[in-house]
Structures are given as C-alpha cells and as structure tokens.
Amino acid sequence: MAKQEKLMTKILKPSSRGRITIPVEFRQKLKIDEDALLNLTLKDNKIYITPFTLNNKSEKDIRNYTNKEIAEFLDEDKIDQQIAKVLRKLLVQGNL
Numbered sequence: 001m002a003k004q005e006k007l008m009t010k011i012l013k014p015s016s017r018g019r020i021t022i023p024v025e026f027r028q029k030l031k032i033d034e035d036a037l038l039n040l041t042l043k044d045n046k047i048y049i050t051p052f053t054l055n056n057k058s059e060k061d062i063r064n065y066t067n068k069e070i071a072e073f074l075d076e077d078k079i080d081q082q083i084a085k086v087l088r089k090l091l092v093q094g095n096l
Contacts, residue, residue, distance in 0.1 A: 006046045022049075035086050 008029070012020045022032065030051050032038070035051040065073070070091050074084045 010060065034082075037086065037090070064094055067092075 005014075008026060008028070010023050023024050027033070032051055039050050039052040041048040041050075070088055073091075074088065
C-alpha cells in the first residue's frame with residue numbers, strides 16, 4: 001500500500017485587503033517563488049490554490065506578444081506592479 005502524504009494545515013487571517021501569506025513550508029514543498037503564478041478555484045465553498053503550469057504546450061498554443069501589446073495590456077488592467085513584473089517576464093518569454 002502507498003504511503004499517505006502527511007497533511008499540512010495552517011490557520012491564516014486575511015489582511016484588510018484580503019491578502020494571505022502562504023506559509024514557507026507550503027511554498028517550499030510546492031516550489032512557489034516570487035515569480036510563480038497561482039491558480040485559485042472556488043468549489044463547494046472551498047478555495048483551492050495550486051501552482052499554475054502550462055502542460056503539453058505546443059507552438060500553436062503560444063502567442064508571442066510585442067512589447068507594445070504587453071505595455072497596453074498591463075496599463076489597461078491597472079494591476080499590481082509586482083504582478084505586472086511577473087506577467088511581463090512570462091509574456092516576453094512566451095510562457096503565457
């Protein structure tokens with residue numbers, strides 16, 4: 001029989017803006033760093049947070065964006081500068 005993975009649990013309190021901090025043990029286990037993107041799913045009153053990955057990507061699935069398109073996209077969305085930095089990097093690399 002396969003060995004069951006140890007359950008990791010933490011109780012967190014969101015900030016006034018709804019932000020939470022993912023505990024370091026969780027980030028290390030999932031290899032989440034400051035450049036990682038996370039996928040949030042809401043199902044049955046539960047939030048699932050998983051690292052975002054592109055699986056089985058092919059050339060036809062990847063679009064290359066110009067620097068102008070990237071700048072317009074980031075400006076139009078008025079997103080947080082840290083997130084914008086990560087998105088810009090991924091878009092330039094063709095990983096998003």
